[in-house]
Amino acid sequence: MALIIVYPVLYTGWMSLQEWYASSVTLPKFIALANYQHLAFADPRFREAFFRTLYFAALVVSGEAVLGVAMALLFNREFWGRGLVRTLSILPMVATPTAIALIFVMMYHPTLGVMNYLVTRVGVGPLKWTYSSHTALYALALVDVWEWTPLVMLIALAGLAALPREPYESAVIDGASGPTILWHITLPLLRPILIVAVLFRAIDAIKTFDIIFIMTQGGPSNASETINLLLFNQAFSYFNIGYASSMAVALFAIVMGASLILMKVRRTEW
Amino acid sequence: MVAGVAVAALGPKKRRITDVLRTAGYYALVCLAMLPTVFVFYWMVTLSLKTQVEAAGYPPHFFRFAVTFKNYAEVFQKNPFVLYVWNSSVVAAGSTALGLIVGLPAAFSIARWRQQGLALTVLVARIIPGISYLIPWYILFRHLHLVDTYPALILTHLVVSLPLIIWVLIGFFEDVPEELEHAALIDGCSYYSAFWRIALPLVRPGIVAAAILSFIFSWNNFLFSVILAGRHTRTLPIAVFNMISYEEISWGPLAAAATMITLPVIILTLIVQRHIVSGLTFGAVKR
Numbered sequence: 137m138a139l140i141i142v143y144p145v146l147y148t149g150w151m152s153l154q155e156w157y158a159s160s161v162t163l164p165k166f167i168a169l170a171n172y173q174h175l176a177f178a179d180p181r182f183r184e185a186f187f188r189t190l191y192f193a194a195l196v197v198s199g200e201a202v203l204g205v206a207m208a209l210l211f212n213r214e215f216w217g218r219g220l221v222r223t224l225s226i227l228p229m230v231a232t233p234t235a236i237a238l239i240f241v242m243m244y245h246p247t248l249g250v251m252n253y254l255v256t257r258v259g260v261g262p263l264k265w266t267y268s269s270h271t272a273l274y275a276l277a278l279v280d281v282w283e284w285t286p287l288v289m290l291i292a293l294a295g296l297a298a299l300p301r302e303p304y305e306s307a308v309i310d311g312a313s314g315p316t317i318l319w320h321i322t323l324p325l326l327r328p329i330l331i332v333a334v335l336f337r338a339i340d341a342i343k344t345f346d347i348i349f350i351m352t353q354g355g356p357s358n359a360s361e362t363i364n365l366l367l368f369n370q371a372f373s374y375f376n377i378g379y380a381s382s383m384a385v386a387l388f389a390i391v392m393g394a395s396l397i398l399m400k401v402r403r404t405e406w
Numbered sequence: 407m408v409a410g411v412a413v414a415a416l417g418p419k420k421r422r423i424t425d426v427l428r429t430a431g432y433y434a435l436v437c438l439a440m441l442p443t444v445f446v447f448y449w450m451v452t453l454s455l456k457t458q459v460e461a462a463g464y465p466p467h468f469f470r471f472a473v474t475f476k477n478y479a480e481v482f483q484k485n486p487f488v489l490y491v492w493n494s495s496v497v498a499a500g501s502t503a504l505g506l507i508v509g510l511p512a513a514f515s516i517a518r519w520r521q522q523g524l525a526l527t528v529l530v531a532r533i534i535p536g537i538s539y540l541i542p543w544y545i546l547f548r549h550l551h552l553v554d555t556y557p558a559l560i561l562t563h564l565v566v567s568l569p570l571i572i573w574v575l576i577g578f579f580e581d582v583p584e585e586l587e588h589a590a591l592i593d594g595c596s597y598y599s600a601f602w603r604i605a606l607p608l609v610r611p612g613i614v615a616a617a618i619l620s621f622i623f624s625w626n627n628f629l630f631s632v633i634l635a636g637r638h639t640r641t642l643p644i645a646v647f648n649m650i651s652y653e654e655i656s657w658g659p660l661a662a663a664a665t666m667i668t669l670p671v672i673i674l675t676l677i678v679q680r681h682i683v684s685g686l687t688f689g690a691v692k693r
Contacts, residue, residue, distance in 0.1 A: 141539075145539075230671050231447075231626075232671060242657050247464070250449060282442055287683070287686060
């Protein structure tokens, strides 16, 4: 436990205070907080990646929350094939991300891909998907939404199954309409468990790596470079270990900050 | 409610027609909602069964195409695919076994004695971005000449498997009545054997679920293996990723490889689907 979890955390913290290239023969040099200073004030690429990461996370989490809840409401009744729907919904989350990314690479191909065929049939596009710096981030977000909407849906379904009956009975007696019941009873009651879902999705969305690395490697021209991708390159292409470590600490702080905000919201709203 | 009153006023026959239409509309919506999920998998499998010409045909062939298994044969001919399958299996099984050895007692003590500190550690381990582990590991394992070995991969995949295992098992241990262990203790059992002989057999289904989940997520792992696996220990996701770079247009074999990585995962998923959500949400949602 200590070796695989505690040691790396301490080591990363320590290395973030050093200047060191793993490829060189010179030893690490202690430079205190200079890496962080550079990160915060002198690295436009990091700043862009920072906002891009938050934007990407906000995009996918809100998409997944809306679609997931909508699907949960749709599936929240007994119908023939409910078990099959549940099983199918799980598959995107467990399928190997590399395989998923690969299939989307082929589907997004600008001239031969099936996605362009489908969108032109409904009168949109052809689009360049991951091949243009304008659309790459959205194309990647779409893959993430495809993959993780089912998680929000399944969590919301569990929440719906646990809802109390009484508020609904009195609402019906009072003559409330379907949309009113949904908006004023179901969604507020669902809120605590939805915050759990959003929390887990936000943590993982900020850390998204596989799909971006496989499909665009952060490109075209950095258009999909999130902190994780930038950090990976700093560490394992340039072997700029000290600076990369300071980014790792920053990334951890962002994930931690997002979790704390969401947990605080959950506590006060519950 | 209002719609219901209107339908009732239409008389029994018309009402039946409206009901049928409404049910049909509902199932159409269900199908529409599931379409994207099904389509991607359908496309993966059909691409793997198409010839080169048909895979790259435009407009795409959705249903009518000649089925061929040449793509699968090509994957095995051009790559040491069996080695990759073996590597992935060894790493996933190894980290799962190790994860169970560490995770079972940990989950038991969290469930029984409310070890908040331990629980928090596991949660934080899950929250920390994988890449912040990777830099220190890389330097450490390079120092120890362990890059491109099974131990390095198995140890690092523990970060994926251990939280999953612990969180799934806490739920199972909490369902074991504590009185059973008390009775065993009164009868002269030690704590250790109360755990070993009473609690453990009762959570056997949980162990299976946790083991399968851990196996799946280790099998899927990309980030750790891309750096720490080398020529000898390359796992499937990395091997398939490497196939992209110089085979950009030969989609058939790529789709075949993707299908073959995904297939074991899907089979395993069918066994443990009830526990996947609780595993992914740290027991926040039990189902």
